[in-house]
Amino acid sequence: MTGTITSTSPADPARVLGEFPEAGAAAVGAALDAARAAAGDWGRGPAAARAAALHDAAEAVRAAGDDLVDLVVAEVGKPLVEARAELARGVAILRYHAQGALDPDGATYPSADGRTLLMARRYPLGVAGLITPWNFPVAIPLWKAAPALAAGNAVVWKPSPEAAAVADRLGGILATVLPAGVLSVVQGGGDAGAALVDGADGVSFTGSVGVGTRVALAATARGIPVQAEMGGLNASVVLPDADLAATAATVAAAAMGYAGQKCTATSRVVVVGDSAPFTDALVAAVDALVVGDPADAATVVGPVIRADAAAAVVAAAAAGGTVATGGERLDRPGWFVAPTVVTGVDPHADVAQREVFGPITAVLGVADADEAVRVTNDVEYGLVTALFTRDLDRALDLAGRFDTGMVKVNAPTSGVDLHAPFGGEKRSSIGPREQGKAARDFYTSTRTIAISPAGARA
Ligand code: NAD
Numbered sequence: 001m002t003g004t005i006t007s008t009s010p011a012d013p014a015r016v017l018g019e020f021p022e023a024g025a026a027a028v029g030a031a032l033d034a035a036r037a038a039a040g041d042w043g044r045g046p047a048a049a050r051a052a053a054l055h056d057a058a059e060a061v062r063a064a065g066d067d068l069v070d071l072v073v074a075e076v077g078k079p080l081v082e083a084r085a086e087l088a089r090g091v092a093i094l095r096y097h098a099q100g101a102l103d104p105d106g107a108t109y110p111s112a113d114g115r116t117l118l119m120a121r122r123y124p125l126g127v128a129g130l131i132t133p134w135n136f137p138v139a140i141p142l143w144k145a146a147p148a149l150a151a152g153n154a155v156v157w158k159p160s161p162e163a164a165a166v167a168d169r170l171g172g173i174l175a176t177v178l179p180a181g182v183l184s185v186v187q188g189g190g191d192a193g194a195a196l197v198d199g200a201d202g203v204s205f206t207g208s209v210g211v212g213t214r215v216a217l218a219a220t221a222r223g224i225p226v227q228a229e230m231g232g233l234n235a236s237v238v239l240p241d242a243d244l245a246a247t248a249a250t251v252a253a254a255a256m257g258y259a260g261q262k263c264t265a266t267s268r269v270v271v272v273g274d275s276a277p278f279t280d281a282l283v284a285a286v287d288a289l290v291v292g293d294p295a296d297a298a299t300v301v302g303p304v305i306r307a308d309a310a311a312a313v314v315a316a317a318a319a320g321g322t323v324a325t326g327g328e329r330l331d332r333p334g335w336f337v338a339p340t341v342v343t344g345v346d347p348h349a350d351v352a353q354r355e356v357f358g359p360i361t362a363v364l365g366v367a368d369a370d371e372a373v374r375v376t377n378d379v380e381y382g383l384v385t386a387l388f389t390r391d392l393d394r395a396l397d398l399a400g401r402f403d404t405g406m407v408k409v410n411a412p413t414s415g416v417d418l419h420a421p422f423g424g425e426k427r428s429s430i431g432p433r434e435q436g437k438a439a440r441d442f443y444t445s446t447r448t449i450a451i452s453p454a455g456a457r458a
Contacts, residue, residue: 002023009334010077020165020168028192036154042149043151048101051099061138068138068173069087070295072087077305079302115452120448123446124445129196131196135258137159141170145183148204153201156183158188158193197222203219204443206229213430228430231357232382232383232428233383234386235375235386237387238269239387241390247278248278250386250410253412261304261305264383264384271363271366275365282341291339303334313340317360321351323342327340341360341361377401382427385402387402387409404424421438
C-alpha cells in the first residue's frame, strides 16, 4: 500500500505546498527499468553531448530562479539569503560537472612487452540510485546527479518526503533537458529508498547515521558500491589568542544559521582556558541574530523542519548544563525554537555526544590545546572542525590532529567548496568523497585493459 505525501511549510504548518503520490516498489522498479534502458545510449554516447545537456540543465535551473528559491524557503524553512545562495551553487555545480564530462577518462601505462597498449579507463556504473535529505533540497541532489550524469550513468533519485515539492519541481526542470529515462524522481520514504537500494547499480546516500548505515549494509549485501555522507557533531575550537568578537560572530552563525540544520553546523564550542569571556561574547552574538520568517531577507534563523525537531532541541537544552540563552519554543505559529547556548556541559553528556540537528550548541571548557584535541575527537562523528587562533604555528600543528574529514582555521564549520573533496571520517562517512573531481571515483569503475598485437603471444 502506498500513500500520499502532503508537503507543508514549517513556518506555517497550515500551508500545504503540494500532494505527491508515493512510489511503491513497482513504480521504483519501473523507474529503474527506464533508467537502465536509457543508460546505454547516454553512457556510450559522446561526452560532449552529456556536457551540453548539463550546461542546458544549469541554464534551466538558473532560469527557474526566484520560483524555485521561494519554494525552498516555504518547504524547508531555509532563510531567503541562504536559499538564493543554494540555487546559485546548484547552477555552479551543474556547470562545473558539465565541463568535467570532457576531462580525461583514464590513463595509459608502459606495458611489460613494450607493444601492448595498457590502459585504465573509467566506465559508468549504470544506474545510480540517489537518496537525499531535505536540508539542501537543491544542492545535494545536484552534487550527486551532476557527476553521475557527466560520467555516463542514468539516475533514479529518491528525495526526502520533507522536500517533495522542491524535488518535483527540480526533477521536472531537469527532465526538460535530459533524454527520457536518464533522470527520474521517485517520491517516498524509507520503503521507496529501500526499493531503490534493491535495484540500483550503486547508491549515493546523504542523511542521518542510522539510516545511512542501514543503506550501506543493504547495498554491500548486494555487492554494489555505496557512498554515505551522514551526520556531524562539529566542534569550533577557540584558543585564548583568538579574536574574541570576530570568532563569536562566526561561531554564532555557524551554529544557528538555518536553525542549525546543516550537517556542518557547529554543535560544540571547545574553549581553551577561561571560557567566561568567550561564552559572554557568543551569547551576545547569538542573541543578536534575527529569528523569524524565512522569507524575510534579514532572517538568519528560521523554523526547524518539524514539531518533533523543535521538541528535541528543548529536551536537549533541559538535559544537562546551564542554559545561557534560548531553550524554549517561540510563541508564534510554526516550528520555531530560540537559538540555544548551553554552558558547563560535560563532554560525555548527551548534548555533546549526539547530533540534535537544531539551533543548539554546547560550550565545553578545557585546560589546554591537547585536551581540546582529545575532547573534539571523543565523539563517533568526524565531519568538520574549525580552529580559531592567530598563531600560525599552533594552527599548523593542530590542524592535522583532528580526526574529521575537513578542518578549517578561522572560518565557520559550515560552508563547503563545490570543487574540493567533501566528506567525513568515523561514523560520518562511508565510501569515497563527494564533490569536485573526487566525485568521479564513486560514479565510475576503473577497468584495466591490455590490447596486444594479434599473434603477439603465439
Ligand atoms: P534521514 O536519514 O532521515 O533521511 C535521509 C533520506 O533517507 C531520506 O530521503 C529518507 O526518506 C531516506 N530513508 C529513510 N529510511 C530509509 C531506508 N530504510 N532506506 C533507504 N532510504 C531511507 O535524514 P534527514 O532527516 O532527511 O536529514 C538530516 C540528516 O542528514 C542529518 O543527520 C544531517 O547531518 C545529515 N546530512 C548530512 C550531510 C553530509 O553531507 N554529511 C548533508 C546534509 C545532511
